[in-house]
Amino acid sequence: MPAPIWQKKSQATIDETMMEFMAGEDIILDAELVAYDIQASKAHVKNLQSIDILSSEESQQLIEHLELLDGKIQSGEFKLTAQFEDCHSAIEYYLVNQLGELGKKIHTGRSRNDQVLVATRLFLKDAVHQAIELVTQSAQVCLQQAEKTQQIPMPGYTHMQRAVPSSCGMWFAGFAEAMLDNLITLQSTQQLIDANPLGTAAGYGVNLPLNRQLTTEELGFARIQINPIYTQNSRGKYELAVLSALSQCLLDIRRYSWDISLFTTQEFDFVSLPEEMTTGSSIMPNKRNPDLIELMRASYAVVQSAIIELQSILSLPSGYQRDLQFTKGPLLRAVKKSLQTLLLFPKVIAGTQFKTETLKAAIDTPMYATDFAVELAAQGMPFRDAYQQVVERYDELKARTPEQSIQQRVSPGGCHDLMLSELNQRLKQLTGF
Structure with a gap:
């Protein structure tokens, strides 16, 4: 295992058990972040060149090797393994191994604190962008279904009791409007998090005239996140904002899934789903189960659990605290589960077929x-x-x-x-x- 990037030559050998505990599952989780870290590292190299810390030739070499590393990670030639603390140390290890003393220069003017912040921020921006696209698709498909089914009567319920006649079109239109509200929330969140933390180092700036506007433009951020202390304090806060926005989407999907779970039962028999959206029983040949719908219904719990976990960790004073490392796991898992669910939702909407005669017969x-x-x-x-x-x-x-x-x-x-x-x-x- 390479020595930790922070270890001094005079220090004693690091206890492997302690290192394993402190590294945790970072190196596994960082597979999601390493491409963003490389992207930010290239911008940082250009920053260092702009203030004459690196020559044009040195900058070019570093960027070329960062791009080579990106390709090797994607192809599996270079793997993030337990020998590294995290993706940040893996990138630095690779550059030093390839470029010697030049590789050691890349960390000038930055800390792993702003390094992980900017990689996570880019990841979150990408995730919110994907969510906006998927929620847009969901709204479109709901509106298409509403248009096709607006003349089909169905029972309306309150307290789970039949109440008044309604229509399939109204049901679909209700979820369409929910998705429109979710778009507003996601777009607002996107605007909030679109701030560049790179260049704030460990939370107090550095004694170099870093060109933070350059990295802001290189990385596609809308603005600089100015205050270094607040930049550190925003770690977890911005993550919670994203998870909250995603949870609003999954809250509506949970309700849709609940309705479908009821409507596909023999007792209701209002809806049929495509066979590929159901599974068979391991023991009962007569059964088809809406497993996909039930798992989509449960996805909301994954995001809510992550929110609670982050809120519990964030009882911290100003500045960076190592506790924040434990926010990475729940964040990445919740974002992944959210995007998986959002990807499937338009397909489920399109596959929801109401049984006209059964619906009409249920209106007494x-x-x-x-x-x-x-x-x-x-x-x-x-x-x-x-x-x-x-x-x-x-x-x-x-x-x-x-x-x-x-x-x-x-x-x-x-x-x-x-x-x-x-x-x-x-x-x-x-x-x-």
């Missing part, structure tokens, strides 16, 4: 009572009197149909007026297409 006469009470109130009868009249005039409800009920629901957003064009316009405003 008592479900028209609210419509009748409102009609009487619209004719001038006080609503509480109309409420009582419905009970006495119950027989008048029997001739009604589900189709009539949803056509008469003319309040904006109601079954007859889902305002799909307005929802599509909002989507266009949020996404630009």
